[in-house]
Amino acid sequence: MVNKMKNWKPVEIDGNVFSSGFEGLIGIEECTDYDLGDLVETKNVKKKRKKDDTKQPNKANKKVKEIIVKSEPNLLSPSKSGDTSISEVTSLEDVEEFDTSAWLNFDLPESILKALAELKFKEPTQIQSLTLPSAILGRKNILGAAETGSGKTLAFGLPILTGILKIKEKDGDNIEENSDDSEEELEDLDENGHGCVNAYKIKEKHPQKPLYALILTPTRELAMQIKSHLTKVAKYTGINIAVVVGGMAAVKQERLLGKFPEIVVATPGRLWELIQQGNQHLSQVDKIRFLAIDETDRMLERGHFQELHSLIEKINVDEEILKKRQSFVFSATLTLIHDIPRHLINKQKIKGRRNLKDMTPEQKLLKIVNSLGIKDPKIVDITQGTGTSSTLTECRITCKITDKDFYVYYFLQKHPGRTLIFCNSIGCVKRLNTLLTLLDCHPLPLHASMQQRQRLKNLERFTEDELGILIATDVAARGLDIPSVEHVLHYQTPRTSESYVHRSGRTARASKEGITVLLIEPTELPNYLKLCRTLGKDEDLPIFPVQENYLNAVKQRVNLARELDKLQLQVKKATSETGWLEKAAEEMDIIVDDMAKRYDTKEAQKSKKLAEIKRKHLASMLSKPVFPKGFSGKYPLATGELVLPMEVTDQNEKAVDVMKAAVETYSKQKSRFVKLYKGNKKQLERKDGVIKLPKFKNEGKKGKKFKRK
Numbered sequence: 001m002v003n004k005m006k007n008w009k010p011v012e013i014d015g016n017v018f019s020s021g022f023e024g025l026i027g028i029e030e031c032t033d034y035d036l037g038d039l040v041e042t043k044n045v046k047k048k049r050k051k052d053d054t055k056q057p058n059k060a061n062k063k064v065k066e067i068i069v070k071s072e073p074n075l076l077s078p079s080k081s082g083d084t085s086i087s088e089v090t091s092l093e094d095v096e097e098f099d100t101s102a103w104l105n106f107d108l109p110e111s112i113l114k115a116l117a118e119l120k121f122k123e124p125t126q127i128q129s130l131t132l133p134s135a136i137l138g139r140k141n142i143l144g145a146a147e148t149g150s151g152k153t154l155a156f157g158l159p160i161l162t163g164i165l166k167i168k169e170k171d172g173d174n175i176e177e178n179s180d181d182s183e184e185e186l187e188d189l190d191e192n193g194h195g196c197v198n199a200y201k202i203k204e205k206h207p208q209k210p211l212y213a214l215i216l217t218p219t220r221e222l223a224m225q226i227k228s229h230l231t232k233v234a235k236y237t238g239i240n241i242a243v244v245v246g247g248m249a250a251v252k253q254e255r256l257l258g259k260f261p262e263i264v265v266a267t268p269g270r271l272w273e274l275i276q277q278g279n280q281h282l283s284q285v286d287k288i289r290f291l292a293i294d295e296t297d298r299m300l301e302r303g304h305f306q307e308l309h310s311l312i313e314k315i316n317v318d319e320e321i322l323k324k325r326q327s328f329v330f331s332a333t334l335t336l337i338h339d340i341p342r343h344l345i346n347k348q349k350i351k352g353r354r355n356l357k358d359m360t361p362e363q364k365l366l367k368i369v370n371s372l373g374i375k376d377p378k379i380v381d382i383t384q385g386t387g388t389s390s391t392l393t394e395c396r397i398t399c400k401i402t403d404k405d406f407y408v409y410y411f412l413q414k415h416p417g418r419t420l421i422f423c424n425s426i427g428c429v430k431r432l433n434t435l436l437t438l439l440d441c442h443p444l445p446l447h448a449s450m451q452q453r454q455r456l457k458n459l460e461r462f463t464e465d466e467l468g469i470l471i472a473t474d475v476a477a478r479g480l481d482i483p484s485v486e487h488v489l490h491y492q493t494p495r496t497s498e499s500y501v502h503r504s505g506r507t508a509r510a511s512k513e514g515i516t517v518l519l520i521e522p523t524e525l526p527n528y529l530k531l532c533r534t535l536g537k538d539e540d541l542p543i544f545p546v547q548e549n550y551l552n553a554v555k556q557r558v559n560l561a562r563e564l565d566k567l568q569l570q571v572k573k574a575t576s577e578t579g580w581l582e583k584a585a586e587e588m589d590i591i592v593d594d595m596a597k598r599y600d601t602k603e604a605q606k607s608k609k610l611a612e613i614k615r616k617h618l619a620s621m622l623s624k625p626v627f628p629k630g631f632s633g634k635y636p637l638a639t640g641e642l643v644l645p646m647e648v649t650d651q652n653e654k655a656v657d658v659m660k661a662a663v664e665t666y667s668k669q670k671s672r673f674v675k676l677y678k679g680n681k682k683q684l685e686r687k688d689g690v691i692k693l694p695k696f697k698n699e700g701k702k703g704k705k706f707k708r709k
């Protein structure tokens, strides 16, 4: 029936018909081939479905449900054709059979259970099962710390979605009554091609709907990811979620907010800007019923996100509203206390600030609770003080600064797989990106001074390529959930232990295995030691086994690529200098000394020629495998003597397997593990992951200052 409904013809109507109440309607088309019987059934079913989706579990009529499942569209991204393919039908039938009984204790609406089944989320993760009862049934404020990749997004996402549905049901604000005539809603109505009138380009004025929830994140990519994750879970709820981040066209964001989404996921800067500009929907921000702050410790760091502080002040003014609001504060490093980075120590001394190092985890939590004005939260911490996943294998490579490129290239060649390389600065990302590009590794850069569109494009390409290589600054360190990242390489030792935890947490997610490798050069040793102390590691990280004799071939290529890079830079510089000189001379109407011009050109020509030779040489090297089949790593020394490798291994051995085997060998030779210091790390006391902080006594303006009794 759907495929048959393709013939539409324009209908000529007297212009007076549009004179009132049809603002924005441009024309009407008539469908010439439709089946009315089917149409009537679908409309009725649809009406019923919308009602059922907002109801509590087990209320749906099984028969209706079956029909719905087969024709269920994605309310948030309706299919234009409205075609429901066989595979969709099959998978949706699977959904019906999928056992979601493990979720039944949390009073989740059926519409959410259905989406969880579709996502094949059989049971809650540990952080979810520890927080959902208090959050959904007890309506408690939650402070949650759990290792990276452990499902924290849904630990706050599910209570927010459920809470909104409950409020809507209580206030009688169901989807039918509230549905506005947006372009998308009309497309939705038409998604199956049913109906004999195809109205298009309607822009009606929307009735204002409440903004129920705000979710704040430190980076744009994370905001988009959370939006997409929650959209999947909210698929059958009719709840609309929008994202507000910097770097996106303001007009587009205004348009999205014009649809009055119930949930806004945002970075603080752009959100505050739009609030200041008087955006209509965001003018309700001080009335939100749910607030979630992801990566909270990062968000509240001094000097960061001034806008967040202004925002908190704004939304906490009204005590009555504050009482009704439920807050969620999450991070993998919520209770981690790091040594202050060296570059901040001097600043701190100058301003006479308290040294962060002196803080206990308990004080850090109190500080967070105080600054956000959260009352009597339930605190759950299952990180055991490290924040990294138990499926993560950690190790290091210690080398000279100039050798880091060799080890990176070696690793990429020897252990292909989706790899994320972190650098401490944008300059370092750019340099390494150029080098690895010359070496045909096809890396993708990601840093804050790139255009947002390019940042997202690179992330997408990385996600699609199972051998992809992404070189990034810490902008990609927190929260990004890229499937199956096998390796994380820290090209430079991170400045804080939080960075190390979050960077490393891009691999070994959702119970998968992963490896993180720290590349350490001598001047980075103090940072490395601090990191170990903060994370309670009193033993040196094990060394990643590198077959040094394989490095010879690697060095040749990397050195050649470095030379080529240098020459290319010289050519670029000379060309731009000559160009600049000529342009300036032209503007000033003077003649440039021919000699100077010729000299520059000559130098550039020379470098160009040399670069060409090196490029060809490198291309010929790269056309052959760096570790040819059967290559044992033997190579002759100048003396003619053959150096034999320690062992010959499989060329494509998984890095994590290599490392695990090495750890086993090391554990037999106890001496390989060096005690770094006497471990006396203060841990928070917790019972089944729940931390009890001392009772708070409110003081002064409520929601602002709290004092321990």
Ligand SMILES: Nc1ncnc2c1ncn2[C@@H]1O[C@H](COP(=O)(O)OP(=O)(O)OP(=O)(O)O)[C@@H](O)[C@H]1O
Pocket (backbone or CB within 6 Å): 120, 121, 122, 123, 124, 125, 128, 146, 147, 148, 149, 150, 151, 152, 153, 154, 331, 332, 478, 479, 480, 481, 505, 506, 509, 510
């Ligand atoms: N109950 C569940 N069952 C199976 N998979 C789940 C479940 N909950 C979440 N996931 C999946 O686990 C992955 C990690 O989840 P999420 O991104 O929420 O982790 P996180 O704890 O927020 O990580 P990070 O600290 O790095 O931000 C995601 O791909 C998500 O879809």
